[in-house]
Amino acid sequence: MMLAEQFDHLVLTVGDIEATCAFYGGILGMKVIEFAGGRKALQFGTQKVNLHRAGAEIEPHARRPTPGSADICLLTSLPMEQVVSRLNDRGWISSTGRCSAPEQPGRFCRFTSGTRTAT
Numbered sequence: 001m002m003l004a005e006q007f008d009h010l011v012l013t014v015g016d017i018e019a020t021c022a023f024y025g026g027i028l029g030m031k032v033i034e035f036a037g038g039r040k041a042l043q044f045g046t047q048k049v050n051l052h053r054a055g056a057e058i059e060p061h062a063r064r065p066t067p068g069s070a071d072i073c074l075l076t077s078l079p080m081e082q083v084v085s086r087l088n089d090r091g092w093i094s095s096t097g098r099c100s101a102p103e104q105p106g107r108f109c110r111f112t113s114g115t116r117t118a119t
Helices: 017-027 080-089
Strands: 006-014 031-034 040-044 047-053 070-075 093-098 107-113 116-118
Touching (some): 006 017, 017 040
Antiparallel strands (some): 006 070
């Protein structure tokens, strides 16, 4: 059985990264962190929310990211091949690739079925 063990991070697509950081950091008290290339994320406790600006998303990302949309990134101890096989057997179509972000080593998998997408 496939087991999603925990959240790794969330990716939030926004129209204005600075305004998003001002709200979540300045008002809600989340820590704003910056990565190489000026990429930003929000951190609270052990949770992290990566920020993508709509129209300038960073790979990998959702198939159709729009402001306010989010990608959920989960961790599992199963090999990616087993995850892909299990979901494909249940009617989900997958595409996989290598995740190149330094804080996200490994692979990602995007699944779609009809109009639903899981990234």
